[in-house]
Amino acid sequence: MPPDAIPARGLAAFSPTAPLGRWDFARRPVGPRDVRVAIDYCGICHSDVHTVRGEWGPISYPLVPGHEIVGRVAEVGSAVSRWQVGDRVGVGCMVASCRQCGPCAQGLEQYCDAGFTDTYNGKDLVSGGVTQGGYSDTIVVDDHFVLRVPEGLDAAAAAPLLCAGITTWSPLTHWGTGPGKRVGVVGIGGLGHMAVKLASALGAEVVAITRSAAKAAEARRLGAHDAVVATETGALKPHRSSLDLIIDTVGTGHDLEPLVGLLRMHGTLCLVGGAPEPHSAVRAFSVIGKRRSIAGSLIGGIAETQAMLDFCGARGITSDVELIGVDGVNAAYERVVHADVRYRFVIDLATLDGGR
Ligand SMILES: [Zn+2]
Ligand SMILES: [Zn+2]
Numbered sequence: 001m002p003p004d005a006i007p008a009r010g011l012a013a014f015s016p017t018a019p020l021g022r023w024d025f026a027r028r029p030v031g032p033r034d035v036r037v038a039i040d041y042c043g044i045c046h047s048d049v050h051t052v053r054g055e056w057g058p059i060s061y062p063l064v065p066g067h068e069i070v071g072r073v074a075e076v077g078s079a080v081s082r083w084q085v086g087d088r089v090g091v092g093c094m095v096a097s098c099r100q101c102g103p104c105a106q107g108l109e110q111y112c113d114a115g116f117t118d119t120y121n122g123k124d125l126v127s128g129g130v131t132q133g134g135y136s137d138t139i140v141v142d143d144h145f146v147l148r149v150p151e152g153l154d155a156a157a158a159a160p161l162l163c164a165g166i167t168t169w170s171p172l173t174h175w176g177t178g179p180g181k182r183v184g185v186v187g188i189g190g191l192g193h194m195a196v197k198l199a200s201a202l203g204a205e206v207v208a209i210t211r212s213a214a215k216a217a218e219a220r221r222l223g224a225h226d227a228v229v230a231t232e233t234g235a236l237k238p239h240r241s242s243l244d245l246i247i248d249t250v251g252t253g254h255d256l257e258p259l260v261g262l263l264r265m266h267g268t269l270c271l272v273g274g275a276p277e278p279h280s281a282v283r284a285f286s287v288i289g290k291r292r293s294i295a296g297s298l299i300g301g302i303a304e305t306q307a308m309l310d311f312c313g314a315r316g317i318t319s320d321v322e323l324i325g326v327d328g329v330n331a332a333y334e335r336v337v338h339a340d341v342r343y344r345f346v347i348d349l350a351t352l353d354g355g356r
Contacts, residue, residue, distance in 0.1 A: 012132075036141075045068060168199075204244075
């Protein structure tokens with residue numbers, strides 16, 4: 001590490017099975033185009049759990065996860081002019097991309113032809129080391145990947161907007177969600193509860209599709225106009241061929257056929273959940289008859305993430321969160337695995353100061 005590297009403290013995974021523990025490490029020095037963010041809050045995404053447990057492939061340890069980061073600007077590089085120390089900012093799932101390819105030129109860095117750099121477990125293009133995420137007191141990020149978080153929003157509750165929010169906002173807006181459109185949301189968890197809030201705020205009529213009666217009631221509270229328990233016989237029937245778009249947030253393999261049947265002509269079923277196993281096959285006639293599409297969508301670009309944050313700032317939209325200290329993270333992971341969270345854990349990084 002260079003002598004001007006920045007000391008950082010965090011919570012790291014040391015193996016696929018051991019609990020996360022405290023770790024002192026170093027951030028790269030603040031370069032001319034960099035911003036250093038003092039982190040206040042970081043959300044716990046199910047991706048964090050999959051990654052540190054090696055469920056999406058082998059990784060190098062120690063690894064600090066976390067890509068739903070909210071903090072304040074603590075330091076700016078000499079070539080950075082748009083931030084001031086103290087600005088309320090966020091960092092999401094990406095910290096770098098090639099910035100030159102077609103997708104990058106369109107502001108869709110998540111589809112960078114060279115592959116974007118993950119906020120954690122990525123290859124740091126500047127230092128050559130492994131990127132470390134937001135369960136930490138500070139992070140150094142290229143200015144382009146820093147987002148303005150509206151001051152009016154609760155900072156802890158805004159953190160999940162950086163992943164769960166944009167992951168649902170991007171397909172909702174790409175497929176023209178607005179007044180007169182009917183949108184289905186499958187799975188009412190971290191992603192799904194944001195999809196319900198955002199789709200209804202965009203003016204669409206929202207139908208939540210869940211497997212639990214309790215979640216159906218919750219979905220109505222979150223803004224869904226209707227909520228169906230998919231496992232109840234005949235529950236989906238009234239909605240056949242009626243939806244313009246379905247955002248499917250379920251993170252495990254499941255049967256898509258009943259969902260495709262809910263789409264009206266030209267409707268799209270969009271997958272956003274990172275299921276490691278395949279979904280069941282769909283019969284050709286299920287999509288042919290009404291020229292239906294099955295699609296997927298990955299997080300969102302920097303420009304659209306900023307648009308989403310500004311929209312949420314204007315409407316007062318945040319995630320429903322459960323705030324925890326760093327000592328609660330391992331227990332929270334178990335509850336994430338069992339979908340026992342309403343709807344996102346957020347870590348208060350001020351608690352890193354205690355209990356060393
Ligand atoms: Zn995430
Ligand atoms: Zn690119």
